[in-house]
Amino acid sequence: MFRILKKSLSTGVVTTGYPKGQDPAPEGFRGRPEVDFEKCTGCKVCSEACPSGAISYEDDLEEGVRRWRLSYAGCLFCGACEEQCPYGAITLSQFYEMASRNKEDLSVTATFRLGSCSHCGQYYETEREIQRARKEGSHRCR
Amino acid sequence: MKPNGRFSAPEKKVPIVAARSGWQPLVPLHNPLSMVKAHKSCASTIDNGSQTMDREMIKLQRVEQNLEAIEKSLEELGARLSERIGKIFGRSLHIREVDSGSCNACEWEITALSNPVYDLERFGIYFVASPRHADVLLVTGPVTRNLQTALLKTYEATPEPKLVIAVGACACSGGLFHEGYASAGGVDKVLPVDIYIPGCPPRPQAILQGLLLAMDKMDQKMRKQEFAEES
Amino acid sequence: MIDTPLHEWMAPFKGTILGSETPVPNELYLTVKPGTCAEICKYLYDRQGASLVAMVGSDERPLNEGFNLYYFFSLPSPGAPTPQNSRFFLNLRTKVDERHPEFTSITPWIPAAHWYEREIQDLLGLKPVGHPDPRRLVLHENWPEGLYPLRKDFDYKTQPPRAQEDFEMNPVEGEGVFEIPVGPVHAGIIEPGHFRFSSVGEEILNLEARLFYKHKGTEKLAETLPFTQGLFLAERICGVCSFSHATSYCQALEKIAGVEIPERAQHLRTILLELERLYNHVGDVGNICAGTGLLVGNAQGTLLKEKLMQLNEIITGNRYLRGMNTIGGLRRDLSEKQRLLILSTLRQIEKEFKELTDVIMFLSTQRDRLETTGVLPRTVARDLGVVGVAARASGLDSDLRRDHPYAAYDKVSFKVPLRTEGDVSARVWVRIEEAFESVHIIEQLLETLPRGDIRVEVKELPPYKSVLGYTESPRGANLHWIMTSSGSYLYRYKIRSASYVNWPAVPLTVPGNIVPDFPLINKSFNLCYSCTDL
Numbered sequence: 001m002f003r004i005l006k007k008s009l010s011t012g013v014v015t016t017g018y019p020k021g022q023d024p025a026p027e028g029f030r031g032r033p034e035v036d037f038e039k040c041t042g043c044k045v046c047s048e049a050c051p052s053g054a055i056s057y058e059d060d061l062e063e064g065v066r067r068w069r070l071s072y073a074g075c076l077f078c079g080a081c082e083e084q085c086p087y088g089a090i091t092l093s094q095f096y097e098m099a100s101r102n103k104e105d106l107s108v109t110a111t112f113r114l115g116s117c118s119h120c121g122q123y124y125e126t127e128r129e130i131q132r133a134r135k136e137g138s139h140r141c142r
Numbered sequence: 143m144k145p146n147g148r149f150s151a152p153e154k155k156v157p158i159v160a161a162r163s164g165w166q167p168l169v170p171l172h173n174p175l176s177m178v179k180a181h182k183s184c185a186s187t188i189d190n191g192s193q194t195m196d197r198e199m200i201k202l203q204r205v206e207q208n209l210e211a212i213e214k215s216l217e218e219l220g221a222r223l224s225e226r227i228g229k230i231f232g233r234s235l236h237i238r239e240v241d242s243g244s245c246n247a248c249e250w251e252i253t254a255l256s257n258p259v260y261d262l263e264r265f266g267i268y269f270v271a272s273p274r275h276a277d278v279l280l281v282t283g284p285v286t287r288n289l290q291t292a293l294l295k296t297y298e299a300t301p302e303p304k305l306v307i308a309v310g311a312c313a314c315s316g317g318l319f320h321e322g323y324a325s326a327g328g329v330d331k332v333l334p335v336d337i338y339i340p341g342c343p344p345r346p347q348a349i350l351q352g353l354l355l356a357m358d359k360m361d362q363k364m365r366k367q368e369f370a371e372e373s
Numbered sequence: 374m375i376d377t378p379l380h381e382w383m384a385p386f387k388g389t390i391l392g393s394e395t396p397v398p399n400e401l402y403l404t405v406k407p408g409t410c411a412e413i414c415k416y417l418y419d420r421q422g423a424s425l426v427a428m429v430g431s432d433e434r435p436l437n438e439g440f441n442l443y444y445f446f447s448l449p450s451p452g453a454p455t456p457q458n459s460r461f462f463l464n465l466r467t468k469v470d471e472r473h474p475e476f477t478s479i480t481p482w483i484p485a486a487h488w489y490e491r492e493i494q495d496l497l498g499l500k501p502v503g504h505p506d507p508r509r510l511v512l513h514e515n516w517p518e519g520l521y522p523l524r525k526d527f528d529y530k531t532q533p534p535r536a537q538e539d540f541e542m543n544p545v546e547g548e549g550v551f552e553i554p555v556g557p558v559h560a561g562i563i564e565p566g567h568f569r570f571s572s573v574g575e576e577i578l579n580l581e582a583r584l585f586y587k588h589k590g591t592e593k594l595a596e597t598l599p600f601t602q603g604l605f606l607a608e609r610i611c612g613v614c615s616f617s618h619a620t621s622y623c624q625a626l627e628k629i630a631g632v633e634i635p636e637r638a639q640h641l642r643t644i645l646l647e648l649e650r651l652y653n654h655v656g657d658v659g660n661i662c663a664g665t666g667l668l669v670g671n672a673q674g675t676l677l678k679e680k681l682m683q684l685n686e687i688i689t690g691n692r693y694l695r696g697m698n699t700i701g702g703l704r705r706d707l708s709e710k711q712r713l714l715i716l717s718t719l720r721q722i723e724k725e726f727k728e729l730t731d732v733i734m735f736l737s738t739q740r741d742r743l744e745t746t747g748v749l750p751r752t753v754a755r756d757l758g759v760v761g762v763a764a765r766a767s768g769l770d771s772d773l774r775r776d777h778p779y780a781a782y783d784k785v786s787f788k789v790p791l792r793t794e795g796d797v798s799a800r801v802w803v804r805i806e807e808a809f810e811s812v813h814i815i816e817q818l819l820e821t822l823p824r825g826d827i828r829v830e831v832k833e834l835p836p837y838k839s840v841l842g843y844t845e846s847p848r849g850a851n852l853h854w855i856m857t858s859s860g861s862y863l864y865r866y867k868i869r870s871a872s873y874v875n876w877p878a879v880p881l882t883v884p885g886n887i888v889p890d891f892p893l894i895n896k897s898f899n900l901c902y903s904c905t906d907l
Binding site: 003004007008011014025026027028029030049051052076077078079080083092 | 598601602605606609669673676686687689690691695696704705728729731732
Binding site for chain 3: 246
């Protein structure tokens, strides 16, 4: 019994200070994906890489826009989007305090204008992606 | 949101905590005031100016005024009760955990909350053995077909007021499994959810934040983000 | 390796073999005539010392091959000096006529086949003739008759209406016998399963367990995902065997692609596999103390586990080592700083774990509860094909790391603990000894970690090739059998985890014990329901 007492006393207090103190996640933690819309061209590669469908998009051909959506409710924090994004626009941060009262607060939405073909007029890709391809003279290769 | 399946909720009295939990009863309630108003409008169409009709109309008007006063005081009472419940929940929370098909990572993180490092009990939060003793149902997993009935029965056994917290990507939205032949696609397809805690699995600190949010002891840090290209 | 000509040990059945191939050096695939498989299985089990490790059913009608059954055996290599030194996997493949979807059950002779055959009946509609217990297993009574999810004409997203059937539990009759139903929602934070105790007073006469409440359709879902995304599904079969399952998946696909991953990646994978084993075993010892009511032991054990989980998070970004594996190697490297951190943390954990076990495992109250409780006899363990910690505690010397080496296990030396009592105490001691061995293995690998790349690119896979991927998870051997499809999809993905094999043994260890000992016995096996139910 005294060995147990000695063990307990020597362990001391180990309780974390959270939430009074900060308890940041370590470097390299797979936390909330953050999107840099300066770099993002709306190319939707992330949506094709996402295994759970947390990233989705919809092309509205009447209004000529692509609506992109990331829902943290379905995110697995696997980092497939970060790995596949050709422009480094989506990165996993160290933020983890994501509890929310409703699902809408867990989403990030973006609207991109679609560019149309100069021959047939059909919308085919976002304007940002088209401009980038023209400027760099390359398709989206990694 | 209503529970799906062949399970039906019992007849409810005036839903005092409806606003807090977003619960809508399956069976429409009889609202005495609206019945009286309907009766009045029906009576006024057949009003032929007789004394009997006039007395009837005066009686109906008095009943209507009384009911309006009762309804107003019930609303005030409801608001005060909600605040009181928030204060009670803010003192302690008794949790019944239900695994509806998770991969068990979320379970182990919830279990980790009882270890000496996170020590959940210092907040007055306890895990209870029976849903009859619970304030909160902590649900993990995408709600499998085989467990759906047990989950609904557990929900029904939990007395009001109660909250439902969905922990993990599978519970929040079905995760990888979505809606499939054996998966309902998330807890909100089956029960009304009050708090979502995303993660795969969420860190114990993240689950703790969610529980403290339920007790109104912490603030929500997530807000919807929108971006639109300028035309 | 298989270096003896085939006919020497398959001589009695020479005429039934229609074809053979060896996709990888230690796997032999034989196609045999329909209707002859049951005899061959009996022969291998009785005369050649084979153990049945998996049985898979597959709907290959779109490939004009009908339904196929695959029986996997683990056999000692002919000519090897001792049975453990070299073993190989033998796969017997046989066709089942789709017009007569039945096959002869081998359960009466090889009890280990019982659940596989019931699962094939539920999910593919092939009836095992002669099976002693043909009740539903995977799909409960709410599933309508005539619908078989693993058939290719069934879509994953179909949600048929709920049926209203009954499920019969085996009744136990006698004076004073009463039934205690427990679950599926249990009193603690535990996964769902239903247990029907039949007891007289406190003593349990019989226990029947009913699982598959967590069946989510993992194998069917895998057929709809590209193989790169199937990896994330493999990680989420289970939380605490996450890295083992992901490694089995990657190893199978790497064999199909014919790539050798860099040596540094092999070493790192082995280190992470052992880290997973370590946190599981340390946590289980703490958990057992919760079962006996020794809260000091529980608090100290869970504290040590928490330190290991935090180490996992620093190294990989996830407490369950998720997101590290990829097909072709690893996604993240280990820095020098992290390598030193692992070494220093493990030294501290080893010292504290030794202090803890020295105190708690010799307390008389603890010993009284753990010893002679929940005995699993060796014969029962062998007949049911039990693997892992439970097998090694009952005198069955089996460990995939030594018998079928993979990753970098052939480059390290380690002991495999073996006990013969088969009780709760033996299972806890096997875990304690394995935890110290894990620390020893990780230290050897960190000292000899080679430099180099951690990944090779795998862009596509040849279609309609199949192979086994396997690892020894903290609970025992898990086997993943994958058959690729055209494009970048999978045709069939069979996951046979250690828990799937070990679960049927648990109810057999309970009769004769008292009801409060059941949670202790359950914790001593510590099997995942999710790995079993999929």
